[in-house]
Amino acid sequence: MHIRSYQPSDYIEIANLFHKSVHAIKQSFYSKEELEAWAPTPPDYTDWKARLLEKKPFVALENNGIIGFIELESDGHIDCLYVHPEHQGSGIASQLLQHLRMVAQKKKITRLHVEASKVAMPFFKKSGFTLIKENHINLRGQSLLNYSMSSNTQP
Incomplete structure (x- = not known):
């Protein structure tokens, strides 16, 4: 696995990953209606394309496929952190967060x-x-x- 910056051609794969990740959440956490409100079916690829051009997330790749992504805004806000359901629990989210912390420190973001x-x-x-x-x-x-x-950028 490696992490790289967003490329405009990633938007469909990220939108699909987001949708799969949300809809894989057990209904003991959120109802089917809540999950659909969170991630409508089908994903709105036009909205995702515009959103991701602005957010420019970091993406985790394995075998040239996106298995996770994380977003960092200039004020230190993490808007999204999602890992493909088939890769959850394997440390991808932790690696993405660690990468984001390093980027935040370089940008002088403290929180x-x-x-x-x-x-x-x-x-x-x-x-x-x-x-x-x-x-x-x-x-x-x-x-x-x-x-x-x-959190502080340094845990």
Whole structure:
């Protein structure tokens, strides 16, 4: 596995990875309706193309396929961290976060912050993030629960 910067040709593969990752979440965490609100079927590739050109995520690749991605905004916000369902639990998210921390330090960003899902919150907590508050986000007619968390760029 290696990590590289986003390329414009990645947008369909990333949109599909995001959709698969969200819809692989057990319904004990989020209902089918909540998952569909979070990641509508089919993905809107036009929106994803525009979004990713702005966000410019880092992507994890294995055998020339994208298996994960992470986004860093200039204020230290991590907007997305997703790993393909077939690769979850294999350290990809940790490697992406470690890469992001190094990039953030080079950019003189001292704090990272994220709104983590119920599924991602334990990962971020284990990675040195502190829980700030619980959020209820209204999205496409559904109320989704997530958690505001923050960390220094050096854990």
